[in-house]
Amino acid sequence: MGQLGGAALAATLYDKMALTHLNLWSNKIGSVAISALADALHHNSTLKGIQLAFNKVGDDGTISLAKMLCCNTGLKTLQLAGNEIESAGATALGEAHNATLQELNLHSNNARDKGANTFADALAHNTTACSYKTTTFQTMVESP
Numbered sequence: 001m002g003q004l005g006g007a008a009l010a011a012t013l014y015d016k017m018a019l020t021h022l023n024l025w026s027n028k029i030g031s032v033a034i035s036a037l038a039d040a041l042h043h044n045s046t047l048k049g050i051q052l053a054f055n056k057v058g059d060d061g062t063i064s065l066a067k068m069l070c071c072n073t074g075l076k077t078l079q080l081a082g083n084e085i086e087s088a089g090a091t092a093l094g095e096a097h098n099a100t101l102q103e104l105n106l107h108s109n110n111a112r113d114k115g116a117n118t119f120a121d122a123l124a125h126n127t128t129a130c131s132y133k134t135t136t137f138q139t140m141v142e143s144p
Helices: 002-012 030-041 058-069 087-095 112-124
Strands: 021-023 049-051 077-079 103-105 134-136
Touching (some): 002 030, 030 058, 058 087, 087 112
Parallel strands (some): 021 049, 049 077, 077 103, 103 134
């Protein structure tokens, strides 16, 4: 799909629709298209789950998604495995104030100990009623 296809898809999400789940696994849409997608999802309450694993989201795209989470009231599941997310992106997600997101998957990213710790610290200081039931960090943390 690439960045252009991802941006075109994002444009369709501004309209109200019945779509509740979107799977974009391994489409290499990159941070620019992810930012466009995040903009579209700011006020979209119908989408409940989005699979964005292996799309080269990086920290810039993750920060855009974190900003979206502060406004979005519908998303319950966000899959971000294998997206080259480092400490800045992990911290932004921890600081995102969202009361509806229940599952966040950060498996196979590059944040390591620092990113996991800053995510945990940010989440601990998040005053919004976050309701994460599952946060996956496998292979994100360095071995001793």
